[in-house]
Amino acid sequence: MIKRVTAADVAARAGCTPAAVSLWINGKTAGRISDQVGERIREAVEALGYVPNRTAQQLSTGQSRQLAFVFPDVWYTFFSYILDGITAEIDESWDLALTMPLRHEREQGGGTRAALQRALRGGPAGLIIASPEREMLDLVPPGLPTVVIDADSAPEHCSLARYDFEPGAAAVAAHLSAAGHERVGYIGLDRRADTLLTRRARLGDALEAHDIRFALPDLLLDNIRADMVADRVSDWLTSDVTAVICGDESLAYGAIAASQRLGRSVPGELSLVSFNDLAPASLIEPSLTSVHMPTYEIGRLAGQMLASRVAGGDVRVETVPTELVVRESTGPRAVLR
Amino acid sequence: MIKRVTAADVAARAGCTPAAVSLWINGKTAGRISDQVGERIREAVEALGYVPNRTAQQLSTGQSRQLAFVFPDVWYTFFSYILDGITAEIDESWDLALTMPLRHEREQGGGTRAALQRALRGGPAGLIIASPEREMLDLVPPGLPTVVIDADSAPEHCSLARYDFEPGAAAVAAHLSAAGHERVGYIGLDRRADTLLTRRARLGDALEAHDIRFALPDLLLDNIRADMVADRVSDWLTSDVTAVICGDESLAYGAIAASQRLGRSVPGELSLVSFNDLAPASLIEPSLTSVHMPTYEIGRLAGQMLASRVAGGDVRVETVPTELVVRESTGPRAVLR
DNA sequence: ATGAAAGCGCTAACAA
């Protein structure tokens, strides 16, 4: 760490004690610091460019001004939306420490537990965990204000902001059914995250209610890079299905590419639906029919919940609905050769 | 912060002093701690679940295990690539604290200075700053190991990893010239970042060498959201130009949408080129002709440079070339009505 | 209204 100006330096210049500087800095000046001394301190702080040492403050008070945000993968724009929501709700007195699996941790699968552990050792005052995996949440110290985003459930002592996938999934099923589809396939992410498993489960229920069945075993991928997805999809996709549902938007881009490479046009010869619906969904060609998840909103919600929690408020659980946005990537069931 | 087990607790149980615990924890046991005491400490640490308090360590040693990464905007996937590169080069003993402008800071323009200040008060051992603005770098304390990414220049005491835009820009000019374009327009981002200004400057030089001129005043935007970009482009684009160059890929998506909305097909009636070339460039329709910037590689480079700098190595400056990737969004000059 | 002093949990220099 770099040698910096300390409260003692300021005190020396202002002709008072470090304690007075502390009081003044923290605005606890009422009935404690006279105006003259206050003014001298102000001048000295200004002149010396004094900035309190957070580490010392933290050690002294036992309170950190750091909020930690743990998320599984840098590659999902999804987390940009959440982050944007969170930062809209917290003020500049907080430090936001983002923690994600390191590259080698990700390569050997997951790494989110390790990421959480690293986040914890920074001694945060509050914690936000996005799209956690099953085995992670038991690491969260009870007593640490925590909000979990995008999971079915969380420990008692954690606030929770989650999606209700039921309406979105029901709409997908109704939409595909109306278009005559009866045999579909599912492409998912190979991670044990609540949110992913639930999307699949709600979808399964909804499709069953419409007598639509999965005609291929699910394709589970561990990577969302479009080119890698495209390769795997090419080997998997057969003429057994007339529609494919992707558990996440990121997978759909590769699926579209693969489908076209195989000579099956979208939506002419294959319909494609996804979950997530971020900005690119409406930009690609064909634009993507997708279950919209209000992600910026859930980020704001999480930010609010954490702020209130850290301030001593109660644990809250909020659920926001999803809905289907129909675009160009779905159409009537193809007549198969 | 949660009440935790301290070294004193461990010492009490092991029948030694806190100092011995510290030595043992830090592996400085040679000739200092006997095997018997060491074993008792090990047992006590184990039984009590002792984890050293980072804050106290940091205050005591003056050394933090935190690396700070400052970047201007969550919305650029660009930074995901960099982050991916950085995390490939650092090990788990480091905490990586990401800092970006808060939402309200961004709204009133920039906020990157504020973000840097927030990063600094965490007392990082090293610093990476991506795509800085002109007035930021003077805030960096000399003596703090720092690497600047994606800027023309940096203070003496900072390492620098930058792009050479000259080859990319030259290729753009040659490509457009060969296709017969003579009048073009430029869409940029309204931020005083070196990288953006330099892209524009190198492009200007290169086009001039090919007698291609800017037939419209540059359109400078403060937002990269495709829908907002599209609106502004619609008002700006005229038949004076047959090709448009975007300073960043993110702008091109909106530009394509706007162009098509105005009834000018791409590339039939308008050619489009961008800088940056991230994954979506090859996925959208038409795929984007773009100046490729090796961003993951520059992230790794930065990670290496910082690691070596923190370990006492020298300041380094590295420059990586850019190159044009020709795809579908450019074609022969349109015959204008 | 002000100053002195203790202590947060750890490390490092010192003495024993």
Added chain:
DNA sequence: TTGTTAGCGCTTTCAT
């Protein structure tokens, strides 16, 4: 080889 002591920079309680 071990134990003691003095800080790191700040906050806070207690005298003055």
